[in-house]
Amino acid sequence: LIQLFVPLNLLGFVYREIRQSLIDMDYLFGLLDRDQEIADKVDAVPLVVKGGEVRFQAVDFGYDPRRQILHDLSFHVPPGKTVAIVGPSGAGKSTLSRILYRFYDITAGAVLIDGMDIRDVTQKSLRQAIGIVPQDTVLFNESIAYNIRYGRPDASDEDIRQAARFARIDGFIDQLPDGYETLVGERGLKLSGGEKQRVAIARTILKDPPILLLDEATSALDSRTEREIQEAIEQISRNRTTLVIAHRLSTVVNADEILVLDQGRIIERGAHESLLLAQGTYHAMWQRQLDGSPSDV
């Protein structure tokens, strides 16, 4: 039996690894368009995360060498802090997060985590250090518990409940007839965007990565859901270096720094109050939101 067990166990491991990358990949947007694969250097070393500082240093990037998308981008997220990125559609917000996850290599400059160039470390260690909460999470046709446990396969039922509590999704789950055993996904209970995002947050809380990439859902939420999501985001980003593509005022107001991106350039940066005082693009975006128009932050 043991002879069978070992390969089966290994198979299970490989299967989980593949599914994990698939999950991460639901965030990867145009991966299929990618023509070149990113390979580890022969002497790549594992990333050693201490505080989890993220630094973009004079980064240039284009998907196509003939069309540059990011221009001389420099910023840093100190350990445990939150930087929010705002800006119009097509500004390069998602591109920036794909670069941190190293789906693509940059054409000039460097991206560093705790001083290590991400091109010098193994992709596995890089991706282990980063948790992603995508805009639209794809759930498995399995129970809610399974979908949350996915963040850490050895998590106990109590760990899962606790993660759900932190993610503010426990109340919703508790009132379902089958609770945590409720089947979700395409063939089960269809969750709303906000509910799915909170399941993804619970999953990431279990994974417990030092660095977080968060892509807020753009869809309109009722104020209670928005508050719950905001609480969940605060919970998950506490003491974690967080880069958030922000669409909600509540998120940007709380960020340590806001970067306003436009056509691949940072055109304004600072905390909420100082950006408002500057009366520039950010101020105009804020006014539009207050007026209730559907544009991005």
Ligand code: ATP
């Ligand atoms: P949105 O708010 O609409 O998601 P964004 O700010 O995240 O926009 P990106 O998705 O980063 O913008 O896109 C920046 C630019 O890069 C766009 O002009 C887009 O056309 C281009 N782009 C994005 N993905 C690819 C790709 N896979 N191949 C080629 N060009 C791409």
